[in-house]
Amino acid sequence: MFRRGRGKSKRDAAVEEEAMPEPQAPARGPYDESEAPESGVERLDLGSVRVPVPEGGQLQVEVDPSGPVRAVHLVTPVGRLTVSAFAAPRSGGLWDEVGNELADQLRKDGARVHTEQGDWGVELVADSPKAALRFVGVDGPRWLLRGVAAGPAESAKECARLLYGVLDDTVVVRGTEPMPVRTPLPIELPEAILRHIQQAQTETPNGQV
Template sequence: MGIFGRKRAEQGKPAGRHSAPDADERDDDFEEPETSLSAVQDGPFDVADAEEDGIPRIDLGSVKVPVPDGSQVQVEMDPESGGVRAVHVVTEQGQVTVSAYAAPRSGGLWKDVGNELAEQLRQDGAKVSIGMGEWGIELSAIVGEVALRFVGVDGPRWMLRGVIAGPQTVAAQAPMVLRDIVRRTIVDRGEAPMPVRTPLAITLPDAVAEHIAEQQAQG
């Protein structure tokens, strides 16, 4: 499923694909007198504000994601483009995926995205509930036997979204695992202007990229 809802699709745009917005909708030009960035005390942090803490992370370029003890990293490739679609951290409580997107300087993007996502999930037949967490709204959804929890953080010119998907039997522990990973994630937005909601590029460490290339060559 896509991160954003179907409102754009109903207007003649396919879900998950977005045409570039007008210049006044680009994150580099978007100015508002008031800001609505998430309250962040102990993370996640922009790369400019992050301190060395010794926590092991996988460097994916736009995001540096912690890998807890006992978890595994899975790379999801796009069969059409051959590029990286997503990187997942697989824990005992479920599969965690953290993604970053370009956002307005003023923040507030996650509230819109979260509401669109809730609408899309309901249209797909999921049971959805919305609550408030430490960074803003959090979504809980049940799809068959799978429990989902989504959180979002509005940072300086970026929005970070995290989701954990796992069995309902461990759903009670899943939100804490998700929050811990999101809290320790570092975002490297870069300086280039780009349209709001543009996914920040994911790059793999050399060792991981070489391993995947070897597997593809053997397959």
């Protein structure tokens, strides 16, 4: 005799639980630390950001005389890449605001500026007397990641492709501490690089290594 309304056995429930799909990581980066996939990509750990270094790329660090790191650049044969992270509101949308202000400032400095639609939204493209520039902004959970490609006009497209690849594999470590919106997330250099910079500063104290 069949019983109606028979409940699921413990074994059936366990099988169903095992069959439930696990949460999927985002299809592409940049990634929040909580969502970063275990892809085996080698990244340079700079504290608030972990960035892959393109083949042939070299590290260039800007430091204040007092010690804090201002920026870290990846210098490549086709141009210079800079990736920076900032505190952002939970609601997101900071890049729209920052991008508009940045475009105004670039125009005041004499650059020709236009926008293009990219994989992460609106990008700023500027031609300045010194370099061809591209700014890419990505709004994440309580952070904004900004990438900049700067180099000669003839290699602008190749430099942009390198920037996209770096952003696509970057991991942002926001932390849980409250911060005012737009505050740069702190950069922490690996110990070996820090020792090298300290030694170089005693020889050429110009703020750039």
